[in-house]
Amino acid sequence: MKLNDTLQFASHSLISARSRSVLMIIAMSIGVAAVVILTALGEGARLYVINQFSSLGTNLVIVFPGRSETAGVNPGMLIGQTPRDLVLDDAMAVLRSSAVRRMAPLAVGSALVSNGPLNREVVVLGSTSELLAIRHMTMSQGQFLPEAAADAASPVVVIGAKIKEELFGIENAVGSWLRIGDRRFRVIGILSSQGEAMGMNTDELVIVPVASAHMLFNTQGLLRILVEAKSREQIERARSETEQILFKQHSGERDVTVVTQDAMVATFDRILRTLTMAVGGIAAISLAVAGVMIMNVMLIAVAQRTQEIGLLKALGAPPAQIRRIFFAEAVLLSLVGSVIGLLLGQLGSFAIGQLYPTLPVAPPWWALIAAFSTALGSGILFSVWPARRAAQLDPVAALARR
Amino acid sequence: MIEFSNVCRNFTVGDQQVHALRDINLALGAGEYISIMGPSGSGKSTLLNLIGLLDRPSSGVYKLDGLDVTTLDDEQQARVRREKIGFVFQFFHLVPRLTAAMNIELPLILGGVNVEERKERVAKLLESYGLTDRAEHRPEQLSGGQRQRVAIARATIMRPSVLLADEPTGNLDSVTGKEVIRLLEQLTEQGVTLIMVTHDRDNGDRALRQITMVDGQIVGDGRKSDQP
Numbered sequence: 001m002k003l004n005d006t007l008q009f010a011s012h013s014l015i016s017a018r019s020r021s022v023l024m025i026i027a028m029s030i031g032v033a034a035v036v037i038l039t040a041l042g043e044g045a046r047l048y049v050i051n052q053f054s055s056l057g058t059n060l061v062i063v064f065p066g067r068s069e070t071a072g073v074n075p076g077m078l079i080g081q082t083p084r085d086l087v088l089d090d091a092m093a094v095l096r097s098s099a100v101r102r103m104a105p106l107a108v109g110s111a112l113v114s115n116g117p118l119n120r121e122v123v124v125l126g127s128t129s130e131l132l133a134i135r136h137m138t139m140s141q142g143q144f145l146p147e148a149a150a151d152a153a154s155p156v157v158v159i160g161a162k163i164k165e166e167l168f169g170i171e172n173a174v175g176s177w178l179r180i181g182d183r184r185f186r187v188i189g190i191l192s193s194q195g196e197a198m199g200m201n202t203d204e205l206v207i208v209p210v211a212s213a214h215m216l217f218n219t220q221g222l223l224r225i226l227v228e229a230k231s232r233e234q235i236e237r238a239r240s241e242t243e244q245i246l247f248k249q250h251s252g253e254r255d256v257t258v259v260t261q262d263a264m265v266a267t268f269d270r271i272l273r274t275l276t277m278a279v280g281g282i283a284a285i286s287l288a289v290a291g292v293m294i295m296n297v298m299l300i301a302v303a304q305r306t307q308e309i310g311l312l313k314a315l316g317a318p319p320a321q322i323r324r325i326f327f328a329e330a331v332l333l334s335l336v337g338s339v340i341g342l343l344l345g346q347l348g349s350f351a352i353g354q355l356y357p358t359l360p361v362a363p364p365w366w367a368l369i370a371a372f373s374t375a376l377g378s379g380i381l382f383s384v385w386p387a388r389r390a391a392q393l394d395p396v397a398a399l400a401r402r
Numbered sequence: 403m404i405e406f407s408n409v410c411r412n413f414t415v416g417d418q419q420v421h422a423l424r425d426i427n428l429a430l431g432a433g434e435y436i437s438i439m440g441p442s443g444s445g446k447s448t449l450l451n452l453i454g455l456l457d458r459p460s461s462g463v464y465k466l467d468g469l470d471v472t473t474l475d476d477e478q479q480a481r482v483r484r485e486k487i488g489f490v491f492q493f494f495h496l497v498p499r500l501t502a503a504m505n506i507e508l509p510l511i512l513g514g515v516n517v518e519e520r521k522e523r524v525a526k527l528l529e530s531y532g533l534t535d536r537a538e539h540r541p542e543q544l545s546g547g548q549r550q551r552v553a554i555a556r557a558t559i560m561r562p563s564v565l566l567a568d569e570p571t572g573n574l575d576s577v578t579g580k581e582v583i584r585l586l587e588q589l590t591e592q593g594v595t596l597i598m599v600t601h602d603r604d605n606g607d608r609a610l611r612q613i614t615m616v617d618g619q620i621v622g623d624g625r626k627s628d629q630p
Contacts, residue, residue, distance in 0.1 A: 005511045016499035311495045314456060315509045315556075316484020318477045395456045399495060 001321050010328035017301070024294055025337040028379065031287035032341025032371045033348060038283045039367035040349035042276025047360040049272060053265045057134045059101075059232055060261035061239045063094070063225035063246065067257050085221030086256060088150055088210065090249050094227055097241035099234040104131040105150065105210050106224040109217035111181040113206060115167040122163060124180060125205050126213020134228050137202060142174040142189030145209055153211035157185035161193040162203040180206065181216050235260050280367055284374050290337070291378030294330055298386035302326070302393075309390050310398025319391035326387035327380070334379025338372045345371070403563065403595065404430040404453060409462030411448055411618075422448040424618045426462070430597070432563065435590040437609035438599045445618040446599045447568060453597060454487050454566045455479045467563075484513055488557030490586070492569035494549045496541040496556075502548075503528060503537040506555045513560065527555045531585075547578035554585060558594070565589060567598040571605060583608065 001009075014021045065086040091105040107126035112119055131137070132144040144158055157178055164173050173187045185208060194202045214220060229238035243258045250256070302309070309322055345363060353361040411423040422445045430436060438446045451457040452464065455471060464472050471482055496505045503524050510520045528534045531551050541549055550570060557565060567586060571579030583605055590596045600606050614622030 001512050002514050005514075009511065013499065307495060308497050311497065312508075312512070313480070314454065314483065314489045314495075315512055316480050316482075316487075316560075317512045318480035320477065321480075321512065396451050399456075399491065 001317070001324075006321075006324050006328050007332070010325055010332055013305075013325075014329055014332060020297055020301070021333060024290075024297055024333050025340060027290040027293050028287075028334055028337025028375055029341035029344055031283070031290040032338050032375050033344035034283040034286050035280050035371035035374070036342060036345025036363045036367060037348040037352070039276050039280040039371075040345070040361050040363035041352065041359075042272065042279050043364045043367070044353075044359045044361035046269060046272035046276060047362075048358065049268045050265055051360070053261060053268070055136075056261060057136060057226065057228060058261075059229040059235055059238075060134070061100075061227040061229060061235065061242055062259055062261060062264070063090075063227065063242060064257040064259070065221065065223075065255070067255050084250060084253070084255050085219075086225060087220050087222065088214075090246055090256075091222060091225045092150060093245050093249050094225060094242050096245055097238060099229055099238035099241055101228045101230045102130040102134060103228070104128055104134045104226045105222045106131075106226060107210050107213040107217070107219070107221065108223045109213060109219075111216060113163070113167065114179045115176070118167045119179075120163075120166060122180075122204065122206050124213060124216065125207045126210035126216075127207060128210055131207070131226070134226050135202075137194060138192045140190050140192035142187070144189055145207065146188075148209070150209075151211045152209060153215050154209055155183065155185045155212065156188045156209065158189040158191060158207040159187055160191050160201070160203040160205045162201075163206060164190045178206075180208070183212075183216060185212070235262065276364075276367075280370070284371070287371070287374050287378050290375070291382040294333060294379055295382035295386060298326065298330060298383055299389070301329075302386050302390045305390075306393060306398045309393050310395040313393070313395035314399060322391040322393075323387040326390050327383055330379050330383030330387070331376070334376050337379070338375040341375065342368060342372060403432045403467050404428070405463075405465040406452075407463050407465075409452065409459045409464060411445075411452065411457070412460045421618050423452070423459070426618075426620060428613075428620065430595060432595055433590060433593045434595050435587065435610045436595070436597045436613060437606040437611070438597065438613045438615060439601070439603070439606045440615035440621075444615040446615050448618075449615070450566050450568055450597065450599050453564070454489060455483050484509060485560060486563050488560065488562040488565045490550070490553055490557050490565065490567040490570045492572040494541070494546075494553045494573070496549055496552060498541050501538050501540055502533060502544065502552045505541070505552055506559055508556060509560045523559060527559055531555050545578075546574045547581060550574060550578075550582050551585065554582070554589075558589060562594070564595045564597065567596065569600055570598065571600070571602060579605070 063086065065084070088105060091103055094100060094103050104127050109124050110121060111124050113122040127145065128150050129145045129147045140161065145156065146154070148154060157180065159173065159178070167178070168176065173190060176187050177184050178187055191202055208216070227238060227242055229235045239258050239260050246256045246258070247254055312322060349361045349363055353359065406426050406428040409423060409426040410421065413420045413422055426449065438449060440446050448457065452459055459472060463470055466482065466486065471479065474482065497508070506527060507520055507524050510523065528537050533548065533551060533555065536544060536548055544552065565586070570586065571582055574582060586596055586598070587608070598605070598609065606612055610626050612622070612624050613620055
């Protein structure tokens with residue numbers, strides 16, 4: 001029997017047992033689609049986090065207040081809770097390192113911002129003029145914070161594109177006064193629309209000099225110090241020198257965490273990649289389940305087609321040929337199931353991408369290959385036994401039944 | 403061409419040995435028309451299955467065309483079956499999902515014959531069996547006589563030298579049964595050896611050589627003297 005005849009014979013029997021075949025294809029395609037969609041989500045999360053970190057700037061070293069004894073990032077550091085604050089003096093001291101090109105302190109709070117009757121709650125960022133360059137932000141109108149001493153609390157503010165739209169509409173904002181909390185600030189510039197980075201949407205920010213922010217929120221502390229190294233090669237030196245300087249600043253206590261942007265990206269990359277694989281692996285279990293289902297249905301098919309198998313033997317089909325026919329059926333089923341599953345998975349990923357445009361949802365190529373080959377593999381593996389059973393049927397007994 | 407020497411076939415049923423065939427010695431020539439008759443359980447179907455290589459003897463030697471086929475492996479036996487033996491069953495055993503034409507084509511497909519030749523041979527056979535207008539019908543859409551004619555067409559499409567028929571009229575009314583018998587008899591005129599197991603004395607008596615079995619043994623082997 002020729003290969004294409006075998007395939008034709010197998011597909012013919014699959015088509016005539018329509019509901020059975022459709023069920024198996026559904027089971028298989030759900031499994032494949034689950035793997036594709038879940039890995040796409042995981043991969044999307046990974047890319048999202050990496051993009052967020054990269055859009056933070058280049059060659060960055062980031063200083064957090066507080067320190068955890070083990071390596072890694074603890075939740076306390078992320079929200080800036082620590083016995084000793086990072087203060088402006090610490091930030092200024094970092095500039096002593098020759099590997100550091102520039103530095104921007106960050107203080108963050110939230111306040112009611114109002115222009116006449118219009119007001120809304122806004123995240124207020126306190127920083128210096130260097131922030132513009134470090135964070136690669138661009139201005140659409142006016143200018144950024146002036147290059148003044150970091151401790152000069154001048155009443156000026158730079159606002160995000162969306163804030164401008166909401167509080168000023170089409171009016172000219174630059175030069176107008178804006179009330180933040182209980183103080184008045186003059187708008188000196190408007191940021192161009194940039195989107196989100198690290199959970200902060202620059203479109204919905206207002207930026208004031210760091211000293212003004214401290215006055216507004218009545219604190220001395222900094223959430224972060226963003227340090228930019230002079231070049232890629234200097235990052236590591238900038239990191240260790242920053243650590244040294246702050247060690248001295250804090251009178252010999254290591255109570256800050258200094259990490260490079262690359263290290264953070266790499267850590268998240270590793271965590272999320274592992275997560276993606278784990279989730280994909282869990283989804284792959286459904287493929288094994290689909291495989292067992294294929295085996296079950298194939299065994300039933302062998303029982304139902306006993307007569308046909310006996311007949312094929314009487315007509316001169318050797319055992320190997322019978323095996324090939326059932327094998328071909330399993331392969332065709334898992335092939336069709338996998339292809340439909342891949343399409344469904346792609347479609348699902350696309351739909352999720354449309355629903356959450358910020359998440360770059362796309363199934364990684366390795367997941368596609370893995371899902372496809374696992375599906376095909378389990379289909380083939382679980383058809384071995386039924387196929388053997390069919391081939392070993394005794395033709396006399398098979399034909400004796402009516 | 404078919405030679406049985408000291409062939410036995412035993413089955414184990416529970417812890418008991420059942421001797422379905424006891425020491426059968428038999429020689430059948432090419433082109434013979436043979437009927438095998440006997441009561442139920444006399445071993446006639448077992449004999450037919452052995453001749454058709456669907457079963458293996460427990461002991462003894464079976465030679466087909468001078469070749470000892472009992473020593474062949476499954477693969478080789480399947481090949482012999484495909485090329486030399488055709489089966490006609492009481493219950494037709496047509497594949498229900500395939501059309502009449504496809505059922506007839508099946509042995510050619512298994513034999514790896516290419517498509518053009520297949521179509522040609524099937525069309526020719528359909529015509530000679532008067533089934534051309536039934537070619538695209540599935541078995542359930544055919545009458546009993548038509549089904550058996552399809553089955554005979556399938557059995558003969560490989561041009562076998564031996565045709566084995568197990569109660570070929572057992573499931574047909576007497577008129578269509580007669581037609582089927584006549585069809586099979588025509589094949590013997592073309593040189594096919596026809597071996598027919600039957601309960602029906604009328605059918606059995608038509609055969610030129612009549613073998614009678616009782617309890618796994620051949621008790622009668624007579625030839626018709628008056629050749630038609």
